[in-house]
Amino acid sequence: MSTETKRGFTTQILHGDRQSTIEHGSNCKPIHTAIAYGYKDAREIAEVFQGSKPGYSYGRQNNPTTTALENKITAMEQGTGSVAFSTGMAAISAVMLTLLRQGDHLIASRFIFGNTNSFLNTLMNFGIEVSFVDATDSAQVAAAVQPNTRMVFVETIANPCTQIADLKGIGQLCQEKQLVFVIDNTMTSPYLFKPIKVGASLSINSLSKCIAGHGDVLGGAVTELGQFDWSRYDNIIDTYKKGDSRNWALTQIKKKGLRDTGATLDSMAAHHIAVGAETLALRMSKISDNALKLAQFLNQQEKIVKVFYPGLTEHPEHDRATELFMAYGGLISINLDPALDCFEFLNRLQVPIISSHLGDNRTLLIPVAHTIFYEMGPERRASMGIDDNTIRISVGIEDIEDLINDFDRVLNG
Numbered sequence: 001m002s003t004e005t006k007r008g009f010t011t012q013i014l015h016g017d018r019q020s021t022i023e024h025g026s027n028c029k030p031i032h033t034a035i036a037y038g039y040k041d042a043r044e045i046a047e048v049f050q051g052s053k054p055g056y057s058y059g060r061q062n063n064p065t066t067t068a069l070e071n072k073i074t075a076m077e078q079g080t081g082s083v084a085f086s087t088g089m090a091a092i093s094a095v096m097l098t099l100l101r102q103g104d105h106l107i108a109s110r111f112i113f114g115n116t117n118s119f120l121n122t123l124m125n126f127g128i129e130v131s132f133v134d135a136t137d138s139a140q141v142a143a144a145v146q147p148n149t150r151m152v153f154v155e156t157i158a159n160p161c162t163q164i165a166d167l168k169g170i171g172q173l174c175q176e177k178q179l180v181f182v183i184d185n186t187m188t189s190p191y192l193f194k195p196i197k198v199g200a201s202l203s204i205n206s207l208s209k210c211i212a213g214h215g216d217v218l219g220g221a222v223t224e225l226g227q228f229d230w231s232r233y234d235n236i237i238d239t240y241k242k243g244d245s246r247n248w249a250l251t252q253i254k255k256k257g258l259r260d261t262g263a264t265l266d267s268m269a270a271h272h273i274a275v276g277a278e279t280l281a282l283r284m285s286k287i288s289d290n291a292l293k294l295a296q297f298l299n300q301q302e303k304i305v306k307v308f309y310p311g312l313t314e315h316p317e318h319d320r321a322t323e324l325f326m327a328y329g330g331l332i333s334i335n336l337d338p339a340l341d342c343f344e345f346l347n348r349l350q351v352p353i354i355s356s357h358l359g360d361n362r363t364l365l366i367p368v369a370h371t372i373f374y375e376m377g378p379e380r381r382a383s384m385g386i387d388d389n390t391i392r393i394s395v396g397i398e399d400i401e402d403l404i405n406d407f408d409r410v411l412n413g
Protein backbone atom coordinates (compact mmCIF):
# COMPACT_ATOMS: atom_id res chain seq x y z
CA MET A 1 0.00 0.00 0.00
CA SER A 2 2.75 2.47 0.85
CA THR A 3 4.17 2.43 -2.68
CA GLU A 4 0.66 2.66 -4.11
CA THR A 5 -0.26 5.78 -2.12
CA LYS A 6 2.75 7.60 -3.56
CA ARG A 7 1.47 7.06 -7.10
CA GLY A 8 -0.57 9.62 -8.98
CA PHE A 9 -4.34 9.63 -9.49
CA THR A 10 -4.40 8.03 -12.95
CA THR A 11 -1.51 5.61 -12.35
CA GLN A 12 -3.43 4.15 -9.42
CA ILE A 13 -6.57 3.67 -11.51
CA LEU A 14 -4.66 2.03 -14.38
CA HIS A 15 -2.40 -0.26 -12.39
CA GLY A 16 -4.52 -0.93 -9.30
CA ASP A 17 -5.83 -4.25 -10.66
CA ARG A 18 -2.32 -5.68 -10.70
CA GLN A 19 -1.89 -5.14 -6.96
CA SER A 20 -3.98 -8.26 -6.34
CA THR A 21 -3.66 -11.68 -7.99
CA ILE A 22 -3.25 -11.28 -11.74
CA GLU A 23 -5.41 -13.75 -13.61
CA HIS A 24 -3.65 -15.20 -16.69
CA GLY A 25 -1.53 -12.05 -16.93
CA SER A 26 -4.56 -9.92 -17.84
CA ASN A 27 -3.82 -6.20 -17.96
CA CYS A 28 -7.30 -5.40 -16.70
CA LYS A 29 -9.53 -7.31 -14.32
CA PRO A 30 -11.48 -10.05 -16.18
CA ILE A 31 -15.30 -9.99 -16.17
CA HIS A 32 -16.52 -12.65 -13.76
CA THR A 33 -19.98 -13.94 -14.55
CA ALA A 34 -20.38 -16.69 -11.92
CA ILE A 35 -22.77 -15.77 -9.12
CA ALA A 36 -21.75 -18.61 -6.79
CA TYR A 37 -18.36 -20.01 -5.84
CA GLY A 38 -16.70 -23.26 -4.91
CA TYR A 39 -14.42 -23.68 -1.90
CA LYS A 40 -11.40 -25.77 -0.95
CA ASP A 41 -13.43 -27.61 1.68
CA ALA A 42 -16.48 -27.31 3.92
CA ARG A 43 -14.55 -25.40 6.57
CA GLU A 44 -13.59 -22.72 4.04
CA ILE A 45 -17.19 -21.94 3.02
CA ALA A 46 -18.00 -21.34 6.70
CA GLU A 47 -14.97 -19.06 7.14
CA VAL A 48 -15.84 -17.03 4.04
CA PHE A 49 -19.49 -16.66 5.05
CA GLN A 50 -18.50 -15.61 8.57
CA GLY A 51 -15.98 -13.10 7.23
CA SER A 52 -12.94 -14.61 8.97
CA LYS A 53 -11.41 -15.44 5.57
CA PRO A 54 -11.53 -13.23 2.46
CA GLY A 55 -13.52 -14.73 -0.40
CA TYR A 56 -16.73 -14.55 -2.38
CA SER A 57 -20.10 -15.84 -1.24
CA TYR A 58 -22.92 -14.95 -3.62
CA GLY A 59 -23.25 -12.60 -6.59
CA ARG A 60 -25.67 -10.23 -4.87
CA GLN A 61 -23.06 -9.50 -2.19
CA ASN A 62 -19.77 -9.51 -4.10
CA ASN A 63 -17.95 -10.30 -7.33
CA PRO A 64 -14.22 -10.09 -8.15
CA THR A 65 -14.75 -7.67 -11.07
CA THR A 66 -16.83 -5.38 -8.88
CA THR A 67 -14.29 -5.60 -6.06
CA ALA A 68 -11.58 -4.45 -8.48
CA LEU A 69 -13.71 -1.41 -9.36
CA GLU A 70 -14.43 -0.71 -5.69
CA ASN A 71 -10.68 -0.70 -5.04
CA LYS A 72 -10.19 1.91 -7.78
CA ILE A 73 -12.91 4.15 -6.31
CA THR A 74 -11.32 3.79 -2.86
CA ALA A 75 -7.96 4.86 -4.26
CA MET A 76 -9.50 7.86 -6.06
CA GLU A 77 -11.24 9.00 -2.87
CA GLN A 78 -8.25 8.16 -0.61
CA GLY A 79 -10.73 6.20 1.50
CA THR A 80 -10.53 2.93 3.41
CA GLY A 81 -13.10 0.96 1.38
CA SER A 82 -16.02 1.22 -1.04
CA VAL A 83 -19.22 -0.60 -1.92
CA ALA A 84 -20.62 -0.45 -5.45
CA PHE A 85 -24.33 -0.40 -6.29
CA SER A 86 -26.36 -0.67 -9.48
CA THR A 87 -26.97 3.12 -9.67
CA GLY A 88 -26.09 6.29 -7.81
CA MET A 89 -29.62 6.38 -6.36
CA ALA A 90 -29.16 2.85 -5.03
CA ALA A 91 -25.96 3.98 -3.28
CA ILE A 92 -27.70 7.02 -1.75
CA SER A 93 -30.75 5.08 -0.61
CA ALA A 94 -28.64 2.25 0.85
CA VAL A 95 -26.70 4.74 3.01
CA MET A 96 -29.87 6.31 4.42
CA LEU A 97 -31.78 3.03 4.82
CA THR A 98 -28.94 1.28 6.62
CA LEU A 99 -27.71 4.14 8.83
CA LEU A 100 -30.93 5.95 9.81
CA ARG A 101 -33.86 4.77 11.90
CA GLN A 102 -37.34 5.99 12.67
CA GLY A 103 -37.14 9.10 14.87
CA ASP A 104 -33.74 10.17 13.52
CA HIS A 105 -33.23 13.58 11.93
CA LEU A 106 -31.34 14.28 8.72
CA ILE A 107 -30.26 17.72 7.49
CA ALA A 108 -30.04 17.97 3.70
CA SER A 109 -29.13 20.74 1.33
CA ARG A 110 -32.09 22.47 -0.30
CA PHE A 111 -30.15 22.33 -3.57
CA ILE A 112 -30.03 18.64 -4.39
CA PHE A 113 -30.61 16.25 -7.25
CA GLY A 114 -34.36 15.81 -7.86
CA ASN A 115 -34.41 12.05 -7.33
CA THR A 116 -32.55 12.39 -4.03
CA ASN A 117 -35.14 14.96 -2.99
CA SER A 118 -37.85 12.46 -3.91
CA PHE A 119 -36.17 9.70 -1.88
CA LEU A 120 -35.84 11.95 1.19
CA ASN A 121 -39.57 12.60 0.96
CA THR A 122 -40.11 8.83 1.00
CA LEU A 123 -37.96 8.59 4.14
CA MET A 124 -40.21 11.16 5.82
CA ASN A 125 -43.15 8.81 5.24
CA PHE A 126 -41.26 6.21 7.29
CA GLY A 127 -40.75 8.48 10.29
CA ILE A 128 -37.34 9.97 9.56
CA GLU A 129 -37.32 13.75 9.96
CA VAL A 130 -35.64 15.73 7.18
CA SER A 131 -34.81 19.46 7.20
CA PHE A 132 -33.85 21.13 3.93
CA VAL A 133 -31.50 24.10 4.42
CA ASP A 134 -29.42 26.48 2.35
CA ALA A 135 -26.15 24.56 2.69
CA THR A 136 -24.08 27.30 1.06
CA ASP A 137 -24.08 28.75 4.60
CA SER A 138 -22.93 26.41 7.39
CA ALA A 139 -24.68 28.66 9.97
CA GLN A 140 -28.00 27.53 8.47
CA VAL A 141 -26.96 23.92 8.86
CA ALA A 142 -25.90 24.62 12.48
CA ALA A 143 -29.25 26.26 13.19
CA ALA A 144 -31.10 23.15 12.01
CA VAL A 145 -29.27 20.74 14.35
CA GLN A 146 -31.60 19.00 16.84
CA PRO A 147 -30.90 16.47 19.62
CA ASN A 148 -31.93 13.63 17.25
CA THR A 149 -29.84 14.82 14.28
CA ARG A 150 -27.66 12.02 12.95
CA MET A 151 -26.54 12.99 9.49
CA VAL A 152 -25.89 15.91 7.14
CA PHE A 153 -26.15 15.31 3.39
CA VAL A 154 -24.94 17.75 0.72
CA GLU A 155 -23.73 17.78 -2.86
CA THR A 156 -20.59 19.56 -4.02
CA ILE A 157 -21.84 21.61 -6.98
CA ALA A 158 -25.64 21.71 -7.11
CA ASN A 159 -27.63 20.98 -10.22
CA PRO A 160 -28.64 23.09 -12.13
CA CYS A 161 -27.72 26.47 -10.57
CA THR A 162 -24.22 25.47 -9.35
CA GLN A 163 -24.54 26.52 -5.69
CA ILE A 164 -21.56 25.21 -3.73
CA ALA A 165 -22.14 23.96 -0.21
CA ASP A 166 -19.96 25.34 2.59
CA LEU A 167 -18.15 22.02 2.61
CA LYS A 168 -15.40 23.06 5.03
CA GLY A 169 -17.71 24.79 7.49
CA ILE A 170 -20.16 21.88 7.50
CA GLY A 171 -17.26 19.46 7.96
CA GLN A 172 -16.14 21.33 11.07
CA LEU A 173 -19.68 21.49 12.42
CA CYS A 174 -20.18 17.76 11.91
CA GLN A 175 -16.92 17.00 13.69
CA GLU A 176 -17.91 19.18 16.68
CA LYS A 177 -21.41 17.69 16.91
CA GLN A 178 -20.35 14.13 15.98
CA LEU A 179 -22.72 14.02 13.01
CA VAL A 180 -22.22 11.75 10.03
CA PHE A 181 -21.26 13.98 7.09
CA VAL A 182 -22.20 12.51 3.69
CA ILE A 183 -21.09 14.23 0.49
CA ASP A 184 -22.51 13.35 -2.92
CA ASN A 185 -19.34 13.94 -4.97
CA THR A 186 -20.94 13.11 -8.33
CA MET A 187 -20.74 16.59 -9.82
CA THR A 188 -17.06 17.12 -9.06
CA SER A 189 -15.84 13.49 -9.10
CA PRO A 190 -12.91 12.50 -6.90
CA TYR A 191 -10.56 13.98 -9.48
CA LEU A 192 -11.74 17.54 -8.87
CA PHE A 193 -12.56 17.24 -5.17
CA LYS A 194 -11.66 14.97 -2.25
CA PRO A 195 -14.39 14.96 0.42
CA ILE A 196 -11.82 13.54 2.87
CA LYS A 197 -10.16 16.99 2.93
CA VAL A 198 -13.22 18.62 4.52
CA GLY A 199 -13.76 15.91 7.12
CA ALA A 200 -16.56 13.99 5.37
CA SER A 201 -17.47 10.57 6.75
CA LEU A 202 -18.76 9.00 3.53
CA SER A 203 -18.45 10.00 -0.12
CA ILE A 204 -21.06 8.88 -2.65
CA ASN A 205 -20.53 8.89 -6.40
CA SER A 206 -22.95 8.17 -9.19
CA LEU A 207 -20.56 6.21 -11.39
CA SER A 208 -22.98 6.74 -14.31
CA LYS A 209 -21.79 10.33 -14.69
CA CYS A 210 -18.15 11.56 -14.84
CA ILE A 211 -16.47 8.39 -13.59
CA ALA A 212 -17.80 6.11 -16.35
CA GLY A 213 -18.06 9.14 -18.61
CA HIS A 214 -19.45 7.67 -21.82
CA GLY A 215 -23.18 7.57 -21.12
CA ASP A 216 -23.33 3.81 -21.61
CA VAL A 217 -23.52 2.34 -18.11
CA LEU A 218 -25.18 2.94 -14.70
CA GLY A 219 -23.53 2.52 -11.32
CA GLY A 220 -23.00 4.04 -7.90
CA ALA A 221 -20.57 3.75 -5.01
CA VAL A 222 -20.23 4.62 -1.34
CA THR A 223 -16.73 5.19 0.03
CA GLU A 224 -15.77 5.13 3.71
CA LEU A 225 -13.24 7.89 4.39
CA GLY A 226 -12.13 6.54 7.76
CA GLN A 227 -12.70 9.75 9.70
CA PHE A 228 -15.78 8.88 11.76
CA ASP A 229 -15.66 6.70 14.86
CA TRP A 230 -18.70 4.49 14.38
CA SER A 231 -18.40 3.14 17.94
CA ARG A 232 -20.13 6.39 18.91
CA TYR A 233 -23.02 5.77 16.50
CA ASP A 234 -26.12 4.03 17.88
CA ASN A 235 -27.47 2.55 14.66
CA ILE A 236 -24.76 -0.06 13.99
CA ILE A 237 -26.09 -3.51 14.74
CA ASP A 238 -23.95 -5.73 17.00
CA THR A 239 -23.12 -8.26 14.26
CA TYR A 240 -21.13 -5.60 12.37
CA LYS A 241 -19.22 -4.26 15.38
CA LYS A 242 -16.12 -6.27 14.56
CA GLY A 243 -12.56 -5.07 14.03
CA ASP A 244 -11.65 -1.41 13.47
CA SER A 245 -14.70 0.69 14.39
CA ARG A 246 -13.99 3.07 11.51
CA ASN A 247 -15.16 0.35 9.10
CA TRP A 248 -18.34 -0.75 10.86
CA ALA A 249 -20.70 1.45 8.85
CA LEU A 250 -19.34 0.30 5.49
CA THR A 251 -19.82 -3.32 6.55
CA GLN A 252 -23.43 -2.53 7.46
CA ILE A 253 -24.01 -0.64 4.19
CA LYS A 254 -22.55 -3.54 2.22
CA LYS A 255 -24.21 -6.39 4.09
CA LYS A 256 -27.61 -4.83 4.78
CA GLY A 257 -27.70 -2.46 1.81
CA LEU A 258 -27.01 -5.05 -0.88
CA ARG A 259 -29.10 -7.68 0.87
CA ASP A 260 -32.15 -5.54 1.56
CA THR A 261 -32.31 -3.59 -1.71
CA GLY A 262 -30.69 -6.17 -4.01
CA ALA A 263 -29.31 -3.24 -6.01
CA THR A 264 -26.08 -4.98 -6.96
CA LEU A 265 -23.77 -3.70 -9.69
CA ASP A 266 -23.42 -6.22 -12.51
CA SER A 267 -19.86 -7.32 -13.35
CA MET A 268 -20.22 -6.26 -16.99
CA ALA A 269 -21.22 -2.78 -15.81
CA ALA A 270 -18.31 -2.76 -13.35
CA HIS A 271 -15.95 -3.49 -16.25
CA HIS A 272 -17.37 -0.65 -18.40
CA ILE A 273 -17.09 1.78 -15.50
CA ALA A 274 -13.50 0.70 -14.77
CA VAL A 275 -12.54 1.30 -18.42
CA GLY A 276 -14.17 4.73 -18.36
CA ALA A 277 -12.46 5.60 -15.08
CA GLU A 278 -9.02 5.16 -16.66
CA THR A 279 -9.45 8.50 -18.45
CA LEU A 280 -11.33 10.37 -15.70
CA ALA A 281 -8.49 12.84 -15.09
CA LEU A 282 -7.95 13.49 -18.81
CA ARG A 283 -11.66 13.98 -19.47
CA MET A 284 -12.33 16.17 -16.43
CA SER A 285 -9.37 18.43 -17.29
CA LYS A 286 -10.61 18.91 -20.85
CA ILE A 287 -14.25 19.27 -19.78
CA SER A 288 -13.36 21.89 -17.15
CA ASP A 289 -11.19 23.76 -19.63
CA ASN A 290 -13.97 23.77 -22.24
CA ALA A 291 -16.61 24.76 -19.69
CA LEU A 292 -14.65 27.76 -18.43
CA LYS A 293 -14.13 29.06 -21.99
CA LEU A 294 -17.77 28.46 -22.93
CA ALA A 295 -19.07 30.09 -19.71
CA GLN A 296 -16.91 33.16 -20.31
CA PHE A 297 -18.24 33.40 -23.87
CA LEU A 298 -21.88 32.95 -22.82
CA ASN A 299 -21.44 35.50 -20.05
CA GLN A 300 -20.78 38.21 -22.66
CA GLN A 301 -23.96 37.53 -24.63
CA GLU A 302 -26.83 40.02 -24.51
CA LYS A 303 -29.47 37.34 -25.06
CA ILE A 304 -28.36 35.46 -21.98
CA VAL A 305 -29.44 37.17 -18.77
CA LYS A 306 -27.57 34.93 -16.36
CA VAL A 307 -24.77 32.36 -16.48
CA PHE A 308 -24.27 30.01 -13.53
CA TYR A 309 -20.72 28.64 -13.43
CA PRO A 310 -18.37 28.48 -10.43
CA GLY A 311 -15.40 29.47 -12.60
CA LEU A 312 -16.84 32.96 -13.23
CA THR A 313 -15.48 35.51 -10.76
CA GLU A 314 -18.98 36.85 -10.04
CA HIS A 315 -20.28 33.42 -8.95
CA PRO A 316 -21.18 33.79 -5.23
CA GLU A 317 -19.02 30.81 -4.24
CA HIS A 318 -16.21 31.36 -6.75
CA ASP A 319 -13.53 31.69 -4.05
CA ARG A 320 -14.76 28.56 -2.29
CA ALA A 321 -14.61 26.61 -5.55
CA THR A 322 -11.10 27.91 -6.26
CA GLU A 323 -9.92 26.87 -2.82
CA LEU A 324 -11.51 23.41 -2.75
CA PHE A 325 -11.68 22.13 -6.34
CA MET A 326 -8.91 21.36 -8.80
CA ALA A 327 -11.05 22.95 -11.57
CA TYR A 328 -14.65 24.14 -11.88
CA GLY A 329 -16.19 21.12 -13.62
CA GLY A 330 -18.48 20.79 -16.62
CA LEU A 331 -21.86 22.04 -15.42
CA ILE A 332 -23.08 25.42 -16.74
CA SER A 333 -26.62 26.73 -16.59
CA ILE A 334 -27.94 29.75 -18.43
CA ASN A 335 -31.11 31.81 -18.19
CA LEU A 336 -32.08 32.91 -21.67
CA ASP A 337 -33.70 36.29 -22.24
CA PRO A 338 -37.38 35.73 -21.29
CA ALA A 339 -38.39 37.13 -24.69
CA LEU A 340 -36.74 34.16 -26.41
CA ASP A 341 -38.30 30.73 -26.83
CA CYS A 342 -35.96 28.24 -25.18
CA PHE A 343 -37.26 25.33 -27.26
CA GLU A 344 -36.50 27.19 -30.48
CA PHE A 345 -33.06 28.15 -29.16
CA LEU A 346 -32.27 24.52 -28.33
CA ASN A 347 -33.54 23.28 -31.68
CA ARG A 348 -31.18 25.59 -33.58
CA LEU A 349 -27.99 24.33 -31.88
CA GLN A 350 -26.25 21.64 -33.94
CA VAL A 351 -23.27 20.37 -31.95
CA PRO A 352 -24.72 19.56 -28.50
CA ILE A 353 -27.36 16.88 -27.99
CA ILE A 354 -30.69 17.68 -26.32
CA SER A 355 -30.58 15.11 -23.54
CA SER A 356 -30.71 14.50 -19.82
CA HIS A 357 -27.56 13.09 -18.17
CA LEU A 358 -24.30 14.71 -17.12
CA GLY A 359 -20.57 14.17 -17.26
CA ASP A 360 -20.65 12.65 -20.74
CA ASN A 361 -17.96 13.13 -23.39
CA ARG A 362 -20.63 14.78 -25.53
CA THR A 363 -22.07 18.19 -24.66
CA LEU A 364 -25.67 17.76 -23.51
CA LEU A 365 -28.43 20.36 -23.12
CA ILE A 366 -31.71 20.24 -21.26
CA PRO A 367 -34.49 22.77 -20.51
CA VAL A 368 -34.72 21.88 -16.81
CA ALA A 369 -38.05 23.45 -15.76
CA HIS A 370 -39.89 21.46 -18.42
CA THR A 371 -38.17 18.13 -17.75
CA ILE A 372 -36.13 17.00 -14.74
CA PHE A 373 -37.54 19.65 -12.37
CA TYR A 374 -41.07 19.64 -13.83
CA GLU A 375 -42.66 17.55 -11.06
CA MET A 376 -41.40 19.94 -8.37
CA GLY A 377 -43.73 22.74 -9.44
CA PRO A 378 -42.98 26.43 -10.04
CA GLU A 379 -42.57 27.51 -6.40
CA ARG A 380 -39.92 24.99 -5.47
CA ARG A 381 -38.20 25.66 -8.81
CA ALA A 382 -38.10 29.39 -8.11
CA SER A 383 -36.58 28.71 -4.68
CA MET A 384 -33.79 26.80 -6.43
CA GLY A 385 -33.12 29.63 -8.90
CA ILE A 386 -34.73 27.87 -11.88
CA ASP A 387 -36.96 29.73 -14.36
CA ASP A 388 -38.78 28.57 -17.51
CA ASN A 389 -35.83 29.64 -19.68
CA THR A 390 -33.11 27.91 -17.65
CA ILE A 391 -31.00 25.59 -19.80
CA ARG A 392 -28.47 23.23 -18.28
CA ILE A 393 -25.34 22.48 -20.25
CA SER A 394 -23.19 19.47 -19.43
CA VAL A 395 -20.02 20.35 -21.29
CA GLY A 396 -18.17 17.57 -23.10
CA ILE A 397 -14.73 17.10 -24.65
CA GLU A 398 -15.50 18.45 -28.13
CA ASP A 399 -13.13 20.96 -29.74
CA ILE A 400 -14.05 24.19 -27.98
CA GLU A 401 -14.18 26.25 -31.20
CA ASP A 402 -17.00 24.05 -32.48
CA LEU A 403 -19.04 24.62 -29.32
CA ILE A 404 -18.46 28.37 -29.18
CA ASN A 405 -19.12 28.80 -32.92
CA ASP A 406 -22.38 26.89 -32.63
CA PHE A 407 -23.68 29.05 -29.74
CA ASP A 408 -22.39 32.19 -31.50
CA ARG A 409 -24.28 31.33 -34.69
CA VAL A 410 -27.57 30.76 -32.82
CA LEU A 411 -27.21 33.80 -30.54
CA ASN A 412 -25.80 36.29 -33.02
CA GLY A 413 -26.27 34.80 -36.50
Ligand SMILES: *Cc1c(COP(=O)(O)O)cnc(C)c1O
Pocket residue numbers: 087088089090113116155159184186187206207208209218219220358
Ligand atom coordinates in the same frame (compact mmCIF):
# COMPACT_ATOMS: atom_id res chain seq x y z
C1 LIG B 1 -27.26 11.46 -11.44
C2 LIG B 1 -27.04 11.81 -10.04
C3 LIG B 1 -27.34 10.90 -9.01
C4 LIG B 1 -27.99 9.55 -9.27
O1 LIG B 1 -27.20 8.74 -10.05
P1 LIG B 1 -27.81 7.54 -10.95
O2 LIG B 1 -26.60 6.72 -11.23
O3 LIG B 1 -28.42 8.16 -12.15
O4 LIG B 1 -28.81 6.84 -10.10
C5 LIG B 1 -27.09 11.27 -7.72
N1 LIG B 1 -26.56 12.47 -7.43
C6 LIG B 1 -26.25 13.37 -8.37
C7 LIG B 1 -25.66 14.66 -7.97
C8 LIG B 1 -26.49 13.07 -9.70
O5 LIG B 1 -26.20 13.98 -10.65
